[in-house]
Amino acid sequence: MxxxxxxxxxxxxxxxxxxxxxxxxxxxxxxxxxxxxxxxxxxxxxxxxxxxxxxxxxxxxxxxxxxxxxxxxxxxxxxxxxxxxxxxxxxxxxxxxxxxxxxxxxxxxxxxxxxxxxxxxxxxxxxxxxxxxxxxxxxxxxxxxxxxxxxxxxxxxxxxxxxxxxxxxxxxxxxxxxxxxxxxxxxxxxxxxxxxxxxxxxxxxxxxxGRLLRSVDRGFNSLLDGSRRIAQGDLGLRLSVLDEHEFGRMSAAFNEMASSLRDAQEARMRMEKLAAVGQLAASVGHDLRNPLGAVRNANHYLKKRILGTDLGAEPRVAQFLSIIEKELAACAKIISNLLDFARERRPRFAACALRPLVDDAISVVEIPPRVRVDNDVPDTLPVVEIDKDQFRQVLVNLIQNAAEAIPAEREGRVRIAAERTGDGVTLSVVDDGTGISEETLARIFEPLFSTKLKGTGLGLAISAGIVERHGGTIEATSALGSGTTFVVRLPVREEPEAAEPALTPTGTQGV
Ligand SMILES: Nc1ncnc2c1ncn2[C@@H]1O[C@H](COP(=O)(O)OP(=O)(O)OP(=O)(O)O)[C@@H](O)[C@H]1O
Ligand SMILES: [Mg+2]
The missing domain is CATH 1.20.1420 (A middle domain of Talin 1)
Structure with a gap:
């Protein structure tokens, strides 16, 4: 009572x-x-x-x-x-x-x-x-x-x-x-x-x-104990809701406070981690870019000199030369990803038709023949104000992930669609691949999180940053075994230049 x-x-x-x-x-x-x-x-x-x-x-x-x-x-x-x-x-x-x-x-x-x-x-x-x-x-x-x-x-x-x-x-x-x-x-x-x-x-x-005194006593003790434990840093603490009345409401409000404190602390930790990863990415990317460029040039020169000779005719030599070239290209991609993540470049907005941009992105991605990719973005969709290069990178990352999610032993399909919604445009990338488990789904936007052997875990973090800087949102829904859908919502821009929002991927299934 x-x-x-x-x-x-x-x-x-x-x-x-x-x-x-x-x-x-x-x-x-x-x-x-x-x-x-x-x-x-x-x-x-x-x-x-x-x-x-x-x-x-x-x-x-x-x-x-x-x-x-x-x-x-x-x-x-x-x-x-x-x-x-x-x-x-x-x-x-x-x-x-x-x-x-x-x-x-x-x-x-x-x-x-x-x-x-x-x-x-x-x-x-x-x-x-x-x-x-x-x-x-x-x-x-x-x-x-x-x-x-x-x-x-x-x-x-x-x-x-x-x-x-x-x-x-x-x-x-x-x-x-x-x-x-x-x-x-x-x-x-x-x-x-x-x-x-x-x-x-x-x-x-x-x-x-008697009941009143007992209830007040229990309520005060519980709140006092909770406050002490929170002060000691136990932000995961939840008070048992004593009853549905005053102290029940107070303990519910207390729990809400503890939960927002924990959210705030997690958000701060995420920001700190992002900042640290950003700094690391910038310094590693910067430090490796020039030596790697030199190695690639040297490799290119050596390849040209060797290929016409007897040495170049040896199959093992030709094989090693192509391995070196491939791996150097992979390293270059990683460095470019790191720099993209670290740079957080402000978008340069310009009117852009989405369908041709999607075609452009599909052509960049390496898609195995067993995967069919359909661009279902209607021609009639009004042009949107976006940074074409940055948004193409978002599309490339999403389509690349979707194609990689199709298991090697079967065929699969990736479909990109878009429609005009109330105050903007909604674009979706749907695949019928492996799907994502709940625990993984909660972390896919974290920088450096990857389940792939050669993944950097930066694709979605970069994409989330770009979408955020466009004032939009990105989220994923998935069912293990049935596939995944990424939905990007972009608002219709009225100002030519939007203020640059902070990069705050949530680390959950949506940002
Ligand atoms: N369409 C998808 N289907 C299944 N899992 C996905 C899909 N898209 C993303 N993921 C999961 O999210 C993780 C993070 O993706 P993200 O693109 O950020 O990194 P990555 O693909 O592993 O590496 P890279 O930096 O090369 O893109 C992936 O490792 C994968 O586990
Ligand atoms: Mg990826």
Missing amino acids: SIRATLAAIFGVALAAVLVAGGAFYFAVAEMLVFQRRAEASYDDLKLHVTLASDASRYMNEAVKSVLHGSVSEELTSAAEATARDLDAIEARKRAMIADEEIRESDEESAEEIEHIGFMRASFARIVEGVAAATHVERERTNERHEMLVQLSDREYKSEFLPHISAAVHDAERDVARILDDERHLRARVALLGAAATGGALLVLVVLL
Whole structure:
């Protein structure tokens, strides 16, 4: 996981924990408020029932007095009104509780409580009726009045009215008990939730922080170690890509840096080698050219003097003379190659048709009869601005190599083609010879690299230098056993003289 993602996760977890704790707190406060409302409602309920019980007993008191005196007193009427008001108030309160979503109880309990009120109301109505009846019995029948009252009081008040009041009080007590129970449960739930959220968040934070620290530690150590080793010159070092995130990207960038450092070092070494080879070529070529010229002249003179004589008629002498001439010509070629490589002459650009130039180059190369060479460069190809002599040398080198690549025991074909491409001309020399292995292909443009017995290994290095000085590119593709293709791309020149580019053959398959 990336450092940024880990930090984001840490903040996320912390925020989630805060939100959970906040949510639990909010939930607890909201629940507490509801409990408070329910407790208040239950308390009011209880209070009303107590008032009802007291008003009802006052009524019964007054009822006894009224029955004994045989007339309805004002107190009796007021106690009856107070009890009826209490019953109305209890019923109104109960219905309000049923309608209130927050404090309502189960439908069954509510129905039961409303039923109690109904019973009390009916029972009280019967008591009032009974008291009225007992009060209206004639004065003389005092005992009968008294008995009616006792019966009424026993039957109606004690067995009907009072049980409902105590049932209602019991209901209110049960409500209060339930509220306390609910509150205890809520506290336990909130505590559990808080502990779980805090514990979980802590665990996740510890794991994330641990991973973050380990990843940072590994990343720093790896980079530190890599920097030390690079400083000690180990440019081939590649850090293992730790992960695909920050340190992964850093180690990838580090590897890229190490790789460009190594490329730069290799390029510098190649340049140094080229410069050294160039100097060597120049001095060897220069030092050998004059003595070799003298030897060739002397040989020419001796040959002329000997050939007309008896000595010249000896077959061995004639054979040796021709060997000397051939080998001196080979030496002259090597010296001319060395000087060509060392000179790096600036091209003298002039308009030139490619097809006749290719014909010219083919005529210079020694081509065995089993090798067919086709010049497929179209006549219609526009003339290009090149240094004719230098570019002919490129063609000669490529055609010579192609012809030499055809194995001696079979026939082969070399084809030179060219076409106009977007911003220049592309010329290809294709052969169906032995092909080049991958390792060799990587080195063919190196000066002095050759796989041939008598090769100087300068042909392609010289050609690459010339093409570069023309502002073009040269590259080779090859398949072992099937042949090789060299492709030269030349840009269309707009300026009469191009700035002279540095000679930098890459040593790989293309420059
Ligand atoms: N067409 C080709 N097919 C196969 N191998 C090739 C071809 N062209 C070049 N090579 C390889 O590239 C090497 C370098 O070629 P280059 O022309 O620079 O030197 P050379 O031919 O060996 O010697 P010389 O200096 O005489 O040309 C050759 O020795 C050969 O191994
Ligand atoms: Mg060659």
